[in-house]
Amino acid sequence: MADTITADEVAFQLVTIGSLKASQRLDHMIIKNFLGGALVSVGGMLTLLVKGGCQGLAENNPGLVQLLLGLVFPIGLVMSTLTGGELSTGNVLFLTVALMQRKVAWWRAIKLFVVSWLGNLAGSLFYIIIVHFGDIITQEPYASGTIELVKEKVLSPSWVNVFVRAIGCNWLICLAVYMSFLSKTVVSKVLTVYIPIFTFVVVGFDNSVANMFLIPIGMINGADLSVGKFIWKSLVPSTLGNIIGGSVFVGMFYWYLYVLEIQTVKTGPILPVTETGDQSIPCGMAPAQPIAASTAKHTHAHHMANLSNSALATAADGRGDHASDGTVGDSDSLRSSAFNNALTHIGKME
Incomplete structure (x- = not known):
């Protein structure tokens, strides 16, 4: 690694x-x-x-x-x-x-x-x-x-x-x-x-x-x-x-250089967030668009965007699962686990 x-x-x-x-x-x-x-x-x-x-x-x-x-x-x-x-x-x-x-x-x-x-x-x-x-x-x-x-x-x-x-x-x-x-x-x-x-x-x-x-x-x-x-x-x-x-x-500047271009290629326009309880989560993601096989950078970008969105979605699910009984500590652990898993996968991608 x-x-x-x-x-x-x-x-x-x-x-x-x-x-x-x-x-x-x-x-x-x-x-x-x-x-x-x-x-x-x-x-x-x-x-x-x-x-x-x-x-x-x-x-x-x-x-x-x-x-x-x-x-x-x-x-x-x-x-x-x-x-x-x-x-x-x-x-x-x-x-x-x-x-x-x-x-x-x-x-x-x-x-x-x-x-x-x-x-x-x-x-x-x-x-x-x-x-x-x-x-x-x-x-x-x-x-x-x-x-x-x-x-x-x-x-x-x-x-x-x-x-x-x-x-x-x-x-x-x-x-x-x-x-x-x-x-x-x-x-x-x-x-x-x-x-x-x-x-x-x-x-x-x-x-x-x-x-x-x-x-x-x-x-x-x-x-x-x-x-x-x-x-x-x-x-x-x-x-x-x-x-x-x-x-x-x-x-x-760095959002424009690295995130905006990749997000545009992957899903088109950037989607806003909606509020569920006290957790911001993405609206329904647009389906990924076909990308030319010759563009290796964009292929790698798919993995990056998916990991980021996956961590956020899992974090939101964790908060939602425990909101009814007020067990905030459990949802924090789930969000932290999802985030750490995403970073682990990011580190392995070369």
Whole structure:
């Protein structure tokens, strides 16, 4: 079995995962996103320690300090990725491809994003409590480093600056998420996540989830920034920019390149979803159309589309079988089993 899969196979995986994420239990959504925000804050804590401890070096070699920050910040995001934590920035990618493929209802997508964003915020604020009362970054030179970061991230740049930086940031973050699915080994996944995240930190792009931790720490240590200004000039532009960067430049582009063409060849127009209980399921699929035998790519595409639709259908059946007695946990297990079986078959197809 190969250690990697292709980019078009990943695109189909993202469609299925996006649908399953949007229909998962609310308590699971909250916990996963709380953990995601807290683990990213671990990387933020390391960033502040390095920045505060290298102020003398920054005067003569600011580029070297940025490289050091790029080395330590991705640690939190790698931990979140490997352990199943969720981030609103990454969920933008999953929801975009699922919405474009009409495998999830709009209200479900909005619900997941809102819960994800608030869960990340809760996790970040909780980790601020640990860091502050643990007296980790309240002493010099670290405290002044947090204040300096607030100036660099909020006070000095304009609203548009932060917005544009956030677009570039989530373009890279969602690329990291996309690339992590190309490999099946832990080491390869770590590297594929690390490289884009390292890049956005060194450049100085804005991540809304990271800012939920980095900026309030500076405010606690005495930065001249009100809560209202933090929300308007940091959280709002960084969140909007992250949505555009991840949804357009990764989600829509790769959906168009890999999923739309294959779906059109297989079934014609993309079919919408209908609501059964609280589970989004595809409407009746159109019968597959004949494909020229000479087009090997389209033959392979049939398998990919069938696996994706099979996983979704089985997931929907699992939810329907147990909806009457309220046994949500059993349906979750069925959906998870169906999804894992689809991914296993995808990995064997070369």
